[in-house]
Amino acid sequence: MDLEESRQKELLAAYLCVKASVAEDLCSAEEVKRALQYAGLSPTPAFLAQHWQEDTTESVTFEHFCSLAEQLPDISIDDIEALFMKVFGTADGKVEEDDFKRLVGGDDPERELSDADLNYILQEANVVSSGSVDCSKLCKVILHTVNEMKQLSVQKLEERSHYQRINSKTFTRKKREKFANQDGNSGMGQSTLDLEGWNEADLKGCFYLDKGSILAHQYSMEVSCLGPTVVRMKPKSYMKQEAGRGPVDTLAYIFRESHEGMRNYIGYTDQRDSDGSYFWRDTLKEGRYVVIPYTSGCRLRERLQEPEATIELVERQSKVQLTPEFRLVLEEIFDQVDLDSNGRLSREEFNLYNWRTSGEEVQDDEWAVVQANFDVQGGELTLNGFLALHQLEAEDNGGDSEDLWVSLDAMGYNRAGRQDQAAPFTLSVFSQVCQPTLQVSGLKSGGLLLDKAVVRSIMENADPVKIKNMIDLIRYEYVGDHRASIVVQNKAHSKVTVRVDCSQSLNVITNRPSLDWTVEVAGKSAIIAHQLLPSRMGENWTVVCETAGDNLSEEEE
16 A cells, blocks of 8 residues: 555545544534544644634535645654644653643633543653653553554444445445345346245335425334345335336435434345335444435326226215225225234324324324224224224214315325325335334435435446536436436536437436436536436336536626
8 A cells, every 4th residue: 555545545534533434524613623633643722723614614624634744744753843842842851740830721621631531641641750751651652542543543444344425415426235135146137035934024015206306205224243245225015017118216324323412324135136216235233223214206106187987985974984995095005004013003103194184283182082082993993993093083074075175185095096196115124033023214306315325325336428529527427227326426516417318218207307408516426317218117127328528607606
């Protein structure tokens, strides 16, 4: 390893002593200072004030951190001795312990080093004799400690099996090795999982279109020991698909969660099983993980209009009754929101349903009313109780079904009683060595964390191609057996508009309104230009992409 490569590794190790991954930017001057100190550097308050201005600086990326480190000299024994000479008037002599503490600690109650800290340092360094501090010895101890801390941070880095460099502003690609399928093929192919004898945990979930964004159940996963682990996502449809139309694409992104709550992306379900599900397989360490489902939006789209044929929800005979068609829909919904598949709704499951359909949490007194007036078993609401609750709602509304339609619309159903704006799925976790646990942690958007991971997963699996006449624009185009993705990266500081034209492709659909689409890419960022799927399953499909970019002026910004 040459000197430059060794230094880069030290800087990466120092950065990871402060942040869980380089996907996380440094968010304060204190974090910048600590990272530089872990790198064996000594940033002065003036240096930090110059490069972190509270009114304008929001974050420092890993690349920016490296550039700051290059501006600071490495600490040498001469530097330390010169500093001691400046403060104490001597570097090789002795200083009275009380004078040393006064000069180093000062009288500021907000100082970084307390008296207890100083006492501990001096004791551990073993530099106090007869009431005096041996400055020459202390200088050597300080330099040794600096070098030792750098070595320890590098050792910590080497314990990580893989690392990537990506964050919200920049990206440097390091292609990972794909995990071989059981039939010996590399990832993104198709194989048949053999999980007989493995320990399993599974829960249901669903994607919901919500005012232009996609919400989904998210999960907390725990494994109690090191061992082979499989995460699998399988779509579930409650209605017949249109001829040739495949199910909604259903993936899951996996993050390791630290004790401090930081989430580090480790992989996604990039392999396809013979049953149409997607899975990820690797050896996981003991610990806590977060699983966030993802769909591209190619097949889960806003409906343009309601179907002509509609179902009735309520009928009036001697009294108000739910129609058979509506009861069947409610049975489907009950099965979907029964996330643990035990045939009943716990308070948590019913609360998620109530929040989705009304936007309100179920309060203690409301749940007590449900338990007192509807059929429950083991403190959980049965299907009969669920149907009776909606029957009561219809009666209270005097047979008016509009409030019932509001609930159905929230669950993704159209007026024909077909679920076209939601996509149910099942998430399963298998471990060969222990019993994994899986819990629903919420129903929400994946947010920036998921966006970063999706962009990263595409860039890891695609080769970069320069966009013609645009020196700072790079296109990453991944085309697999069942899906394709195109990412545009802008390395310049100013934003650009990029036309990404896939209209010459054959038998594809996109998550964008049109195959010929223009995106705006902010400076030092990357964005998904297109997600593409076969339009008609079982037929050949081809991706043809042309890109062209234009710089935006500062006035346009």
